[in-house]
Amino acid sequence: MYLKSLLKDIGLEPDRVQMYHISSAQAAQFAQAATEMNEKITSLGPNPLRMPKNPIQDNEPSNE
Amino acid sequence: MIVAEQKSLEELKTLIGDAHKVLVVGCGTCVTVCFAGGEREAAIVSSSLRMTSTLEGRPREIHDVTVQRQCEWEYLDQIAEQIADADLVLSLACGIGVQAIAEHFPKTWVVPGLNTSFLGLPREQGVWVERCAACGDCILGLTGGICPIARCSKSLLNGPCGGSEDGHCEIDPEVDCAWQLIYDRLTAMGKTQVLYNIQPIKNWRTSRDGGPRKIVRPDLRLASEQEE
Numbered sequence: 001m002y003l004k005s006l007l008k009d010i011g012l013e014p015d016r017v018q019m020y021h022i023s024s025a026q027a028a029q030f031a032q033a034a035t036e037m038n039e040k041i042t043s044l045g046p047n048p049l050r051m052p053k054n055p056i057q058d059n060e061p062s063n064e
Numbered sequence: 065m066i067v068a069e070q071k072s073l074e075e076l077k078t079l080i081g082d083a084h085k086v087l088v089v090g091c092g093t094c095v096t097v098c099f100a101g102g103e104r105e106a107a108i109v110s111s112s113l114r115m116t117s118t119l120e121g122r123p124r125e126i127h128d129v130t131v132q133r134q135c136e137w138e139y140l141d142q143i144a145e146q147i148a149d150a151d152l153v154l155s156l157a158c159g160i161g162v163q164a165i166a167e168h169f170p171k172t173w174v175v176p177g178l179n180t181s182f183l184g185l186p187r188e189q190g191v192w193v194e195r196c197a198a199c200g201d202c203i204l205g206l207t208g209g210i211c212p213i214a215r216c217s218k219s220l221l222n223g224p225c226g227g228s229e230d231g232h233c234e235i236d237p238e239v240d241c242a243w244q245l246i247y248d249r250l251t252a253m254g255k256t257q258v259l260y261n262i263q264p265i266k267n268w269r270t271s272r273d274g275g276p277r278k279i280v281r282p283d284l285r286l287a288s289e290q291e292e
Contacts, residue, residue, distance in 0.1 A: 009073040010112050011119040049118055 013044050065185065066094040066158045067192045068101065068178040073112055076154065079175040083124070083152035086113065088177070089143070089165065090130030091157035098192055100178050101156030103130040109156065109177060134161025140168050147172055183214075200270030200277065206258060208249035213266075215242035221263040223247075 004014035018040070020033040071079075080086055088110045096102030110128035117124040129146055131139040134157035140147075147153055147165070152173050155162040158180040166174045182194040197214040203221075204211055213219045217235050224243035227234030231244040250256045268274065 006108075006112065010116045012115070049115055 012048065015040055016044060016047075065097060065183070066160075066180060067098045067182050067184045067194075068095050068158050068180040070100050070105065070109070070156070070178055071176070073116065076109065076113065076177055077116065079177075080113070080124075080152060080154060083150075083173075085125045085149070085151045086127075086154055087146055087150035087152075088113070088126060088128040088154045088156060089134065089147075089161075090128065091134040091155075091161050092130055092132040095157055095161075095178060098186070101158075106130050106156050109154070113154075134158075135164050137164070137168055140165060144169070197271070199266075199268070200274075201267065203263070206261070206263070207246045208253065208255065208258075210242060210246045210249060212242045212246065215240070215245070219266075221266060223259070 001017070001019060003017050007017060008014045018037060020029075022029050022033060088106050090096075090101050090103050090106030092102060095105075099105065106128040110126050114124065114126045117126070127146070127150075129143050131143060133139045134155065147169050148171075150172070152175065153165055153169075154175055154177050155165055156177040157164075158178065159176065160180075162174055162176045165172065183196040183198060184192050184194040187193045194214055196211060197219070199213045203213075212221060216224075217233050217239070218225060220243065224241050224247075225234075228241040228244055229237075231241055233239040233241050247256070247259070250258060270277075
């Protein structure tokens with residue numbers, strides 16, 4: 001996926017983004033995807049952008 | 065249209081160097097339609113650079129703005145204040161736009177965010193191909209609308225070379241032989257007699273070979289700007 005390669009270039013883990021094709025009738029698959037993604041994200045840890053090495057000096061919002 | 069491609073994020077970071085306040089400037093014409101430097105791309109580049117700067121522990125202030133055309137002074141004047149405010153301008157326009165900013169704002173350091181490649185068109189969605197070499201002396205009227213200067217690897221004027229094989233060029237089997245295309249087209253239109261007019265050696269002085277070019281239209285010049 002293009003976004004994965006973009007995240008890699010930026011320095012974030014590409015696995016933080018995943019695309020699932022699920023229809024509204026596939027409840028079980030949705031639950032499984034949510035569980036899987038939750039496990040993956042938990043193992044990757046918090047978003048590094050929310051924990052900068054140096055505090056941001058200016059007024060830019062840090063929720064990127 | 066001018067077709068360009070974005071430089072890698074790595075290269076952009078090197079070009080930006082230590083600048084703390086960067087203005088990314090997009091352009092609303094050619095680079096928008098080849099998805100290299102339009103409003104969306106400027107926002108994405110701006111955001112990517114902010115994120116990567118923060119991750120590296122060197123947060124920067126990066127803003128983005130897009131003008132309709134970067135190659136004309138009137139449009140650049142609209143963002144003069146933002147340009148003056150920045151340490152460095154990262155232009156996502158073609159090479160012309162980058163130079164226009166540099167020329168119009170001589171105190172600003174401008175770097176290019178794209179590699180400007182060629183004049184061409186989108187043959188299909190996502191695929192752009194070269195069509196014009198800007199040679200300054202158009203002969204499309206003699207070749208059924210297919211340019212041998214841009215599309216023939218050798219820019220031949222009087223038919224294919226010996227390397228034409230199965231309608232493709234010897235340099236790459238995926239490149240069409242321009243002269244095969246020209247011949248096919250003229251045959252289909254019943255105009256092959258045009259090929260019997262042998263073209264003399266091309267005068268390349270109207271092309272890049274003659275040095276940087278200029279066109280002056282006296283009928284369009286403003287009286288105040290005309291030279292005495």
